[in-house]
Amino acid sequence: MQISKKVMRYCKFCKKHTLHDVSIASSGHKRGALKRGGKARVRKRGKWRGFGNLGRYSKPPITAWKRKTKSTKKTNLIYTCPECKKSTLQRKGTRAGKVMMQKE
Numbered sequence: 317m318q319i320s321k322k323v324m325r326y327c328k329f330c331k332k333h334t335l336h337d338v339s340i341a342s343s344g345h346k347r348g349a350l351k352r353g354g355k356a357r358v359r360k361r362g363k364w365r366g367f368g369n370l371g372r373y374s375k376p377p378i379t380a381w382k383r384k385t386k387s388t389k390k391t392n393l394i395y396t397c398p399e400c401k402k403s404t405l406q407r408k409g410t411r412a413g414k415v416m417m418q419k420e
């Protein structure tokens with residue numbers, strides 16, 4: 317889904333319509349994959365020696381489910397007023413597979 321960068325919208329602080337800037341709210345940072353059982357760390361600890369794997373480390377763990385219950389996500393947009401620089405969140409998101417900002 318393509319979203320326009322600027323939208324004419326009512327600002328509840330200025331109490332009038334202004335050309336708002338649209339931005340997508342980030343979903344936050346993902347946590348690091350380096351954990352106690354990480355393959356690289358296992359190798360560095362010298363665990364992979366001798367013959368065979370002694371029944372350990374046969375397959376990597378399932379990182380992502382093959383099929384989720386929901387394949388799309390709701391848009392989470394932030395509208396920023398250029399006059400008062402205050403921003404408001406989108407009230408109700410619409411489902412979309414991928415949200416992209418429109419060029420120009």
Ligand SMILES: [Zn+2]
Pocket residue numbers: 327328329330331334397398399400401402
């Ligand atoms: Zn405003």
